[in-house]
Amino acid sequence: MTLQTKEVAIMFLGMEWYWWLLIVVALVICIPF
Numbered sequence: 001m002t003l004q005t006k007e008v009a010i011m012f013l014g015m016e017w018y019w020w021l022l023i024v025v026a027l028v029i030c031i032p033f
Contacts, residue, residue, distance in 0.1 A: 013020055 009020070
C-alpha cells in the first residue's frame with residue numbers, strides 16, 4: 001500500500017469498525033475486476 005492509502009486506512013480505523021470493514025470488502029470485490 002502507498003503511504004496515502006495507509007493514512008486513509010488509519011483514518012477509517014478511527015471511525016466505526018464496520019465502515020472500515022465495508023470499504024475493505026468493496027476493495028476486495030473491485031480490485032480483481
